[in-house]
Amino acid sequence: MRTSRWRILMLIAAACLLSGCAADVVMVNPRTGETATCPTSLRGLNPWSQQQACVGDYIVSGWIRAQRD
Numbered sequence: 001m002r003t004s005r006w007r008i009l010m011l012i013a014a015a016c017l018l019s020g021c022a023a024d025v026v027m028v029n030p031r032t033g034e035t036a037t038c039p040t041s042l043r044g045l046n047p048w049s050q051q052q053a054c055v056g057d058y059i060v061s062g063w064i065r066a067q068r069d
Contacts, residue, residue: 023040024037024038024039024040024051025037025038025051025054025055025065026038026065026066027055027058027059027063027064027065027066028063028064028065028066029062029063030062030063030064031062035066036058036063038051038054038055038058039051
């Protein structure tokens, strides 16, 4: 029983550390140069995040992802 609790704790810790890598996605309209941000929610820990839906909506409209510096 104690071993399974330790594993669960380690999985939660790993998820918290890896979620720090999640970032907002900036989209750019190539015709106008206008930008929009699709934010992450709860630092990437929300499995029902709408970020990918947001990005998909912009891509369908002709927007592209901004290049990271």
